[in-house]
Amino acid sequence: MKAYSEHRQISHPRGLLFDMDGVLLLTSQSPAQSWQEVACSFAPALDLSAEALFEALQRSYQSYQRTIAHDPEQQRRDRLAPFETRLEVVEDALASLHRVHKEMAVEMVHAYERLRDTHRFLAPHALEVLQFCRQRSLALALVTNGNATYQRLKIAQHGLASWFDAVLIEEEVGVAKPDPRIFQQALERLHLRAPEAWMIGDDLTRDIAGAQQVGLLTIWYDASGGGLSKENPVHPDWIVHDLAELCSLLTS
Template sequence: MPDALLGIDTVFFDLDGTLLDESGLPAAVRGACEVIAAGAELAVDDLLASNTRVWADLWPEVYEEWMIGAVDVGALGTEAWRQTLAGCGVRDEDAVRLAVTTHEQLERRAHRVYPDAVAVLDALRERGVRIGLVTNGAAAVQRAKLRAVELESYFDPLIISSEVGVMKPQPGIFEHALVQAGTTPDRAAMVGDHLWHDVEAAQSAGLRGVWIDRRGVEPKAEWPRPNVVVPGLAHLLAR
C-alpha cells in the first residue's frame, strides 16, 4: 500500500474539483448565452453579466438549503434564467425554456473526469480498498454528473449532503459515511481539493485528510495541516 494510504481500508473522495474537472462550466454558461442572444438580438456579454449578478444575489440565500436538499433545483435554475433575461429586458417564457434546456445540455457535456481518476479508482479497488464518495450538493445534480461520466458504480457508500441532511464541513457527514462503510476513523481517509471542507472537516471526525493541490499553492501558517499533500490523484498510488 502506498505511504499516503498506509493502514487505510476505506478511501472517501470528494467529487467536484477532485474527481471531476469542472473548469468547462463557465463555457457552458457562455454557450447558453450565445444561443439566447442570437435569438433575442441581445449582446452575449450583457447576458453573462446579468447571469453573474443574478447568481451573486441568489446563491447566498439558497446555499445551505441547496446542500441539504431543501430547494427545488429545477425551479431555482429556471428562476435564475428568468431573472437573467429580465435583467436584459426579455420577459418571454419561451426564451427562458430555451435558456434552461440549452444550459443543461452544455453543462452535461462540460463535466470531465480528471485523466488520472479512473486508473486510481480501479487500482484501489483491485487492492481491496473500499471506495466511498462524500460530496456536497443536490442529489439530482450530483448523481446526474456521476452517471454522465460513468463513475457512480465505483462508490459504496455514496454520500450526498442533500440525501443525509448534513453537509461538509460538518463532521456529521463523515461520521455517517464511516457507519455506512462499516469502518472506523483511524482506518479511513478523505481525499479532496478543499482544505477546509474536505481535509480539516474530515480530520475533525478522526479521518486522515489528503489534500489534492493541483495548483501548487504555498500554504499559509494559519491554514489547516493535511496529513498528506499530493499534486494529483495518481500520486496516491506512489510508493
C-alpha cells in the first residue's frame, strides 16, 4: 500500500464507490485462453485443426479491436451488446476459413461465455472488506460499465447486491465511466458529497481519472503489482495490491 499523491491528505470517508470487474470480481482464465478452449472443442466438428480455428478467431478479434479503437460509439456497442459483437467476430473467423455456419457460431459464443462465468471468482478478501465497511456504517455503491443483463447476472451469481446501497450499471443509468455524471449519480444516491467518498477501481482512465473529475479521492487496485508506468498521466491518490489493505486505510 502506498500513497501516490503526497500533497493530498487522506481523511476517513462516509462512503465508498467500487468498480466490479477487475476489483471485486477477477478471472482465472484470459479471454484468449477461453477462445483457445472453444477452438479445441469445436474444431473437429468443423473439420479444422484447433490451431487454425484459434488463429482465425484471434485475427478476427484483433481486426475488430482495431476497427473500434477510435470509435466511442462502437466501443459503447461492444460493452452493451457483447453477445452480438462476439458472434460477429466468430462468424468472420469462420468465413475466413470457408466454414460459414451460423448455428455453430452461436454455440461457440455460448461456450465462450460459459467459460468466462466458470473462471470468474470473488477477489481475495472482497467479502471481508465489504463486511468491514458495513460494520463501520459506510454507504456503498457499485459502479460498473456494461450490459445490464450480464452485469446483474454476475452480481447475483456472486451475492454482491445485498452489500450495496446503490448499484449503477451503464446500460441502466445511460452513462458510462469515465463520464463524471455516473460518479455524481452514485454520490447523489448515497447522499454524499465528493470529499466524503472514495473510489476504488482498477482502470486508470475509466475509474481513477473519471472519479477525479468530480473530486473523489481515488484508490487504484493494482492486483498484478505491475505499478504505474512513467508515461501514465493519471495519478491515483493511493495504490493497493490487495483489497484487505483498504481496511488498514480506513482505520489509519
